Amino acid sequence: MGFTQESLAAAVGVEFSTVGRWERGALTPQPWRRPRIATALDVSLDELDALLGPVSADAPTSPSQLSTGQEVPGQSHGTSLALPGSASTGVAGYDPTAHVDVGASPAEFLKPLTLDVQPPRRVGWAEVEQVRLMTRTLAASENLYGGGMAGEAGLAHLRWASRLLSSQAGTSVEAGMFEAVGNLAGVVAFSAFDVGNQDAAARCFRFGLWCAEQGGSWELRAATLADMARQAIYLGNLDDALSLIEFAQVRADRLTATARAMIGVVRARLLAMLGRHDEARAEVDRADEHFVGRQAETDPPWLIYYDEAEHAGSSARALTPLAMTDKRPGDAAGRLETAIRLHSDAYPRSRAFSRTRLATLNMTIGDPWEAVDIGRQAIADAPMLHSRRMSEELSKLVRACEPHLSIPEVAELSDFATSAMTNV
Incomplete structure (x- = not known):
């Protein structure tokens, strides 16, 4: 065949x-x-x-008939496999060359498993670094593939790490642990946000904010409030979002230049969405000035992602409502092009977002043929991402295509984007 x-x-x-x-x-x-x-x-x-x-x-005729302790058909030498729930806990007599079947599904096979490992009574910097390592690994996965696996795995890590907060520790270690666990909570929250679980995201953001306050970390507090503002924007709660981002700017003198730039761009986006375009433009200009003065080596771990590519892409979102009003892609398009060019392979999701947004912008008020070329590249990147937000960006592109469906290439792009939405 x-x-x-x-x-x-x-x-x-x-x-x-x-x-x-x-x-x-x-x-x-x-x-x-x-x-x-x-x-x-x-x-x-x-x-x-x-x-x-x-x-x-x-022989059983369905996976469900492989009940606990039942002999698995096809195994040689009469070897049986004790499935979850069996009273047998040993492996005596098990033939490692025999076929193993876990029953109806791997998920059901593993569902009853739990590991009850007690946290250490006292923690030091080694445990703080362990949490930081977990967080870096999960953040890298989330940036590469979206929030699905990173969120599920991260939640398990967060439950474990939260127990370390009750262990004995010196003053500096305790503050470091609160900050590390709060950063982990932020990664889990954003993963949940990315896949559309808004309740889980809100709870984890709140926990991360509490950790930041307990550890006295103004930097983490500001970053968490900015992420909470992003979620509020996404949910359409613009007044709440504006309050959150302005809380994030409290004691901005304690924040790095990168943090001030990131927060300023979020506030600019809000002002633009509220129709306060002159204020939005001025806020973007201030954010640009902060970004020029940044010293990346002084940034905390949760701001490593905010590089030149991210600043360009984020500020473009703030300027897009202004471009739509002027009916010229202008600076918003230029910044998206910069973001696409500068995003490294460690951030394919961000690059796919920027490409999709640029395609949508050009399809709406620019050159639809140019939008087709950019959109095709974005759609090629999308299937590897488990991200509801990516699916929604593709949906916006499909809507932007509607006035131009008489162009065969645009109609084809719309079909490709619609198909890609179901795979993201």
Whole structure:
């Protein structure tokens, strides 16, 4: 039929190594696998059974029939596998060469598992660095692939790390631990925000803000309030967002130049959305001045992402309402082009956002043919991201295409974007 092991495995829903074991005769496909195999190979079930051999009369016919402790069909030497819930906790008599089946689904197999590991009674800088390492790893994953896996894994890390806050520690270590756990909470919150779980995001943001206050970290407090303002903007609560970002600017003298630039851009975006365009433009100019004066080596870990590319892309969002009013892409488009050019491969989501926004801007008030070229690149980047926000950006692009659907290339782009939305 022209299949490779990998492509047949994908069609049937197994690992490609399983197909290899079928071919070698080391393993016989379970009954519930056979209908998909028959469909893929374009044979009837009877023909497939004739090729593979009859199904044993006592073999289970569905994954759910592999109940606790039941012998798994196809295992050699009578070896049985104790599934979750079995009274057996040992591995005596288990044949490591035998086929292992975990039942209905891997998720159900692992669901009952818990690890109750008690936190140390006293923590030091080593534990603080452990939390920081978790946070860096999760933030890198979230930037690369969106908030799905990073949020789920991060929440488990956050639950564990929060228990360290009750351990004994010296004054400086205690402050460092609160700051580290608060930063972790912010990454988990933004991951939840990215995939659309707004309740979880709000709770984690609130916890992160509490940690920042307990640890006396003005920098983390300001960054968390800025993220909370972004969520409020997303939810349409512009008055709340304006209050949050202005709270973030309290004691701005304690913040790095990068933090002041980042906060200023969020406030500029709000002012633009409220129709206060002159104030928004002035706020962007001030943010630019702060950014020019930044010293990246003095920035805390949660501001590492805010580089020249991020500043360009974020300030472009603040200037987009002004561009729409003037009906000229202008500075907003120029900054998005800069962001696209400067975003490193560590931030593909940010680059995809900037490309999609630039395509939407050009499709709305610029050159639709240029928008098509940019939009195609954005759509090529989108499938690797698990991000509801990305899906919504693509939806905006689809709406912007509607007045130009008589152009075949635009109609094709709209179809591609619609299809990509379901895969993000």
